[in-house]
Amino acid sequence: MPHAPEKRSNAPIFWLLFGAGGTLSALFGVGLILVTGFLAPQGIGIGPDALSYENALAFTQNWLGKAAIWAVISLFFWHAAERLYLTLKDMHVFSDLGRRLLTYGVAAVVTVATAGLLLAIGF
Amino acid sequence: MSERRPYVRPMPRDWWARWPFRHYTVRELSGVTIAIYAAVLLSGLVALLQGPAAWDAWRGWLASPASLVLHGALLIAMLWHVRTWFQILPKTMPKLILGGTPVPQRTITLIGTSVAVICSSALVAFVLWRPF
Amino acid sequence: MTERADKTIELRVLRYNPVTDEKPHHQSFTVPYTSDMSVLQGLQWIKDTIDGSLTYRWSCRMAICGSCGMMINAEPKLACHTLLRDLAPGPVTVEPLNHFPIERDLVVTVDDFVKKIESVTPWLIPKHPKPVSEGPYNQTPAQMAAYENFSACINCMLCYAACPQYGENPKFIGPAAMAILQRYDGDSRDGGSALRIDAVHGEDGVWGCTAVGACSDVCPKAVDPMHAVNQNKMNTALDYFLRFLKKRDTK
Ligand code: SF4
Ligand code: FES
Numbered sequence: 001m002p003h004a005p006e007k008r009s010n011a012p013i014f015w016l017l018f019g020a021g022g023t024l025s026a027l028f029g030v031g032l033i034l035v036t037g038f039l040a041p042q043g044i045g046i047g048p049d050a051l052s053y054e055n056a057l058a059f060t061q062n063w064l065g066k067a068a069i070w071a072v073i074s075l076f077f078w079h080a081a082e083r084l085y086l087t088l089k090d091m092h093v094f095s096d097l098g099r100r101l102l103t104y105g106v107a108a109v110v111t112v113a114t115a116g117l118l119l120a121i122g123f
Numbered sequence: 124m125s126e127r128r129p130y131v132r133p134m135p136r137d138w139w140a141r142w143p144f145r146h147y148t149v150r151e152l153s154g155v156t157i158a159i160y161a162a163v164l165l166s167g168l169v170a171l172l173q174g175p176a177a178w179d180a181w182r183g184w185l186a187s188p189a190s191l192v193l194h195g196a197l198l199i200a201m202l203w204h205v206r207t208w209f210q211i212l213p214k215t216m217p218k219l220i221l222g223g224t225p226v227p228q229r230t231i232t233l234i235g236t237s238v239a240v241i242c243s244s245a246l247v248a249f250v251l252w253r254p255f
Numbered sequence: 256m257t258e259r260a261d262k263t264i265e266l267r268v269l270r271y272n273p274v275t276d277e278k279p280h281h282q283s284f285t286v287p288y289t290s291d292m293s294v295l296q297g298l299q300w301i302k303d304t305i306d307g308s309l310t311y312r313w314s315c316r317m318a319i320c321g322s323c324g325m326m327i328n329a330e331p332k333l334a335c336h337t338l339l340r341d342l343a344p345g346p347v348t349v350e351p352l353n354h355f356p357i358e359r360d361l362v363v364t365v366d367d368f369v370k371k372i373e374s375v376t377p378w379l380i381p382k383h384p385k386p387v388s389e390g391p392y393n394q395t396p397a398q399m400a401a402y403e404n405f406s407a408c409i410n411c412m413l414c415y416a417a418c419p420q421y422g423e424n425p426k427f428i429g430p431a432a433m434a435i436l437q438r439y440d441g442d443s444r445d446g447g448s449a450l451r452i453d454a455v456h457g458e459d460g461v462w463g464c465t466a467v468g469a470c471s472d473v474c475p476k477a478v479d480p481m482h483a484v485n486q487n488k489m490n491t492a493l494d495y496f497l498r499f500l501k502k503r504d505t506k
Pocket of ligand 2: 320
């Protein structure tokens, strides 16, 4: 036996979520920020009622809209969680459990909470 | 006779803030801002559930100068994320061999970045031209 | 015509004698140099003319044996491949490779590095073993291109000296061992993938890497160890989720 097999790490779960969030944000993040941060609230190129309550509700009640919102919010959080976890580790901030709760823990809560909100808003 | 007494140098605790690792730390933190943007969207979702009044208050904040500054900062961080994400992409995927030679990593970065530009532009175009 | 060594440069060398020194200290030497002299030649001039006890490793003087790695102005470099004229006017700091214990002066302990290389099964395990009489294992140029750069590693350890995660955690498998792993894993004739993945699927394996990328920046042979580590994150992740579907040969 040339080596003793090391204990398998659970990192792949978080790493794949990180990768999914990183790819989604890299592809659409700039467009999303332009739309929700600038164009829609300032009414640039879009009618003033684009962001009306009725429109927002209709978008969120559509199952496709729900899926998009859920994917964006939760995966963006998972992406940031992985990076913040490793950076806090580099910086020697908090204990390992503290770091995990603050990063992966928050992302998990956000994932569930977003799903809950979307369900509460209804179809 | 010489004796062995290997000397272990301590690792500086703030290496991540120093050259040449500062660039790496900035890259990682630019990725962390993506969650701040997601939190903005999440707060909108909460407002939507609370009803028209809360939603309009959230909309009002979204149009405020403070929000503009925040989104400006988020946009810069996101652009940096896009740039660095596709710089690393060729390191994460298996080596691509085309016609017997490896595809240069710069080419993969260029293609990835172009796809991102197309996706984000398509999203903006879709929103601008879709009649609401 | 021989160039006269009429220019000088100051080398600030980290010295450590395990018998007499509590801890390492810098010592300055003023070294005359010609435009074709490397840092290694500067050290050799010191050893020949000023202090014969100055200790460092070297062999080939042509960037292929991998012995002369050291920190030159805080960057991991091959001393034989770094010219003094490029560092003028100096002073030039010369220290042993970061993250490794110092044995004496510029010589570091390599035991850990050697063990790591051994741990990744660094030899071909033929996919379909056959007797010599059946001829060689053939390979197309494209199949060779898949691993060629990873086979160029000269074991100089510059990448370990550049890697902060190895500095933080000496148990981390590190860049070169992963490059060597990928050299065999990426070989079309090899069938040892499962064995190697098992050696690096832990926290101290590929997951010790945070994609800093300094390893590939300092590698003198364009091995790109960062690529080797990170493409194996994907391989390890696939193995993590698909391991139950795979029939494993456990010999
Ligand atoms: S990967 Fe490059 S830097 Fe690392 S030991 Fe091999 S040749 Fe040296
Ligand atoms: S002496 Fe061989 S690599 Fe420098």
